Amino acid sequence: MMHEPTVTIPVLAAGNAKRRQYLTTLSLKSILMLVEPILQQKTKGAGLRENPLVARKIAAIWAHRGEVESIKPIVIAIDRACRFKPLDETRNAGAGMLECSWSAFLDVCDGIQRIAALRITVMKNADLAATDWPVQLIETNGKDDLAAVVTMIQNQTNSPSDRLRSSKCVPTSRSWVTSVITESRLLRRAIDATKSSLSTRSGHLWTGSAMTKALNAVVGCDILQSTPEHASNLAALWDRLPATISALGDYVEGRRLASQLRQDTILSQAPTVHALTTLLAHTLALPETEQTAVLEKLGHYDWTSTQQPPHILRRLELRKDRTSALLNFCGLQAEPKHNK
Numbered sequence: 001m002m003h004e005p006t007v008t009i010p011v012l013a014a015g016n017a018k019r020r021q022y023l024t025t026l027s028l029k030s031i032l033m034l035v036e037p038i039l040q041q042k043t044k045g046a047g048l049r050e051n052p053l054v055a056r057k058i059a060a061i062w063a064h065r066g067e068v069e070s071i072k073p074i075v076i077a078i079d080r081a082c083r084f085k086p087l088d089e090t091r092n093a094g095a096g097m098l099e100c101s102w103s104a105f106l107d108v109c110d111g112i113q114r115i116a117a118l119r120i121t122v123m124k125n126a127d128l129a130a131t132d133w134p135v136q137l138i139e140t141n142g143k144d145d146l147a148a149v150v151t152m153i154q155n156q157t158n159s160p161s162d163r164l165r166s167s168k169c170v171p172t173s174r175s176w177v178t179s180v181i182t183e184s185r186l187l188r189r190a191i192d193a194t195k196s197s198l199s200t201r202s203g204h205l206w207t208g209s210a211m212t213k214a215l216n217a218v219v220g221c222d223i224l225q226s227t228p229e230h231a232s233n234l235a236a237l238w239d240r241l242p243a244t245i246s247a248l249g250d251y252v253e254g255r256r257l258a259s260q261l262r263q264d265t266i267l268s269q270a271p272t273v274h275a276l277t278t279l280l281a282h283t284l285a286l287p288e289t290e291q292t293a294v295l296e297k298l299g300h301y302d303w304t305s306t307q308q309p310p311h312i313l314r315r316l317e318l319r320k321d322r323t324s325a326l327l328n329f330c331g332l333q334a335e336p337k338h339n340k
Contacts, residue, residue, distance in 0.1 A: 004101045007034070011098045011137065013084055019149075020084065022098055022137040023073070028118060029128035031074060031135065034105050035115055052288050053233045055116035068121060073134040074111035075153050079104040080141045098137065106146055109138065109153035176226040177215045183235035186242060186252055187211070198258075198268075205251065205258045210270040214277035223281040230284065237280045237291070244299040265303045271319040275326040282332050297330045 011022035026034075039050065062068045082104050086096035108115060123131075138153070140146045181187045192198060193208035224230045242249035247265055250256035262268040283294050 004103060007100050007102065009098045009100070009137075010095070011084070012095055013086070020139045022084070024098075024135050024137065025132045026135050027129050028068070028123070028131045028133060029125065031115065031133060032118065032128070035074075035076065035108055037103070038105060038107055039115070039119075050116040050288070051113055051233075052116070053236050054113045054229065055120060056236075057229060057232050058113060058117035059121045062117065062121060068118065068123065068131060070111070070114050070133040072111070073136040074115065075109040075136045075138065077106045077109050077140045077146055077149050078137050079106060080139045082137075082139070106140060107150060109150045174212075176219075176231055177212050179228065179231040180215060180235050180238075181208075181211065183232055184238040186238050186248065187235065189252060190258075200259060200262075203258050205261060205268050206273050207270075210273045211277070213270075214274040217274065218278055218281040223278065224284055233284055234280060237283060237295075240295055241276075241298065244295045245301075245303065246299065247303060264305055266305055266322075267303055271322045274319045275323040278323050279326050279330060279332065282327065294330045294332070301326065301329055 009022075009024055009026070011024040014021045014023060078100055082098055082100040084096055084098050086094055088094060088096075138149060140149045178193075181191055181193060190205040191208055191211050192202060192204035192206075195202075195204070195207045196209035198204055198207055218224055219226045224234065242252045245267070247256065247261055247267060251258065251261060258268065266272050279294070279298075283291050286294065
């Protein structure tokens with residue numbers, strides 16, 4: 001009979017008897033080995049799953065710094081059956097060794113995106129073994145308790161003080177809009193940032209004013225936040241559109257002129273800019289597989305120009321109607337009401 005392998009980790013015990021916590025420092029190689037079974041079971045954990053866009057952003061920051069680092073601990077939920085052996089046998093506290101079975105590591109409560117970034121960062125085995133990160137292990141008791149622990153950790157991570165500190169780093173609305181545009185290949189080509197209207201000969205598809213209004217609207221409705229991370233992730237979603245909307249793909253690759261899209265499709269219209277921006281903002285909150293499904297649906301949406309005279313619906317009504325139709329088509333919730 002084969003017994004499940006056990007892992008022994010030197011730790012500092014903390015917390016109370018009801019829910020023990022353990023602090024330690026592990027090499028990146030050890031962390032990846034411990035959480036690999038968790039990452040492979042993407043639908044079974046209680047916490048957030050990997051977001052490739054966020055992971056790539058973190059990996060890019062590390063590459064720019066020339067250092068792979070994690071100041072905050074990686075928080076991992078473990079089964080309560082893990083056994084703590086204190087170095088001082090006279091009391092069950094302080095420094096000691098924690099023995100856990102291989103399956104006792106249940107979920108990553110905080111740090112899943114850093115670990116995902118670590119997996120895509122090219123490092124030699126020797127460097128992985130030589131680089132340490134702080135790790136916090138927290139006991140859980142059953143599936144329901146695991147979900148409660150994950151929620152607790154995430155609420156602590158997103159505490160009001162954290163939001164207050166991060167708000168000081170939020171760029172102005174204008175600079176944030178500029179960040180979204182400049183980080184996207186599609187938007188850099190398609191938007192004339194200085195214009196509120198385009199000539200029939202313009203090689204641009206959208207005006208800067210239309211995109212600014214659309215981006216400010218989704219921030220104003222709290223669909224997303226005007227943070228550098230959301231700017232990068234939203235820009236990355238825009239760049240995935242040409243692969244699913246064939247007309248945009250032809251435009252980006254120079255096979256179709258902007259004037260042709262203005263004549264044959266609704267893609268160039270301001271209400272469509274608003275609808276697409278709102279849809280992509282909602283899509284950011286979805287797991288990667290659901291994001292892909294939404295983007296694929298856009299390839300089947302009817303983008304052809306209708307014969308309906310534009311004066312039948314006022315622009316604001318057309319914007320709301322088109323946004324609602326696009327969200328419903330992709331299986332997302334209807335657009336929130338704007339504050340007036």
